[in-house]
Amino acid sequence: MDNLIPVRFPAASEVPINELIAARWSPRAFDPEREVAPELLARVFEAARWAPSCFNEQPWEYLVFTGEDPEARERARQTLSEGNAWARKAPVLAFSVTRKHFGQNGKNNRFSSYDVGQATVLAALQAVELGLVFHQMAGYSRKALAEHYPLPEDHAYKAAIAIGYPGDPATLTEQQREDESRRQPRRPRGDFLHFNGWGG
Numbered sequence: 001m002d003n004l005i006p007v008r009f010p011a012a013s014e015v016p017i018n019e020l021i022a023a024r025w026s027p028r029a030f031d032p033e034r035e036v037a038p039e040l041l042a043r044v045f046e047a048a049r050w051a052p053s054c055f056n057e058q059p060w061e062y063l064v065f066t067g068e069d070p071e072a073r074e075r076a077r078q079t080l081s082e083g084n085a086w087a088r089k090a091p092v093l094a095f096s097v098t099r100k101h102f103g104q105n106g107k108n109n110r111f112s113s114y115d116v117g118q119a120t121v122l123a124a125l126q127a128v129e130l131g132l133v134f135h136q137m138a139g140y141s142r143k144a145l146a147e148h149y150p151l152p153e154d155h156a157y158k159a160a161i162a163i164g165y166p167g168d169p170a171t172l173t174e175q176q177r178e179d180e181s182r183r184q185p186r187r188p189r190g191d192f193l194h195f196n197g198w199g200g
């Protein structure tokens, strides 16, 4: 893990966890000058490929914009909400997409969003190992994106993902810097873990 980004705040886990998991967080400052090499981006999305999924359906797609097509990337950036304007500096902007029905029998896949989430978090962990920031976002206009990039039938846009190298936090607003001065809080493990029955 030579390239691991300087871990400003590893997760204060209650018990030891894998260091990649502890190092992953969602910063907002990107270096706008530093593109992500295609071979590194390939490794990030290769990790997604190895995610588990219901019936091994692999119901994920990623629409990825890079500096290879600056106009397309700019169009994609413009779909981000104002609250996520910081992500316009990210050299890579991706959108996760899921297929809603099983390809093999046409039945509703209740786990399609779940599975794209699983694939995406594996990509996030791989990004951390490569020294990349990987920040998922709900805040963008699916309508605007779909106007430029209509989805194949039965697919739905899920999260936007900003990927790139860490940048200067001084480029952020005061509120954002404040938000990023510490890790986001977590529920205690005892709150969500129930052994042998609810309330256990």
Ligand SMILES: Cc1cc2nc3c(=O)[nH]c(=O)nc-3n(C[C@H](O)[C@H](O)[C@H](O)COP(=O)(O)O)c2cc1C
Pocket (backbone or CB within 6 Å): 024, 025, 026, 027, 084, 136, 137, 138, 139, 140, 159, 184
């Ligand atoms: C599906 C999803 C949507 C999110 N949407 C946004 C968003 O629109 N803007 C933002 O700044 N962060 C967004 N986040 C990041 C979360 O706020 C962040 O993951 C959470 O606060 C935990 O912080 P951490 O990732 O730094 O540990 C999103 C994360 C996920 C998984």
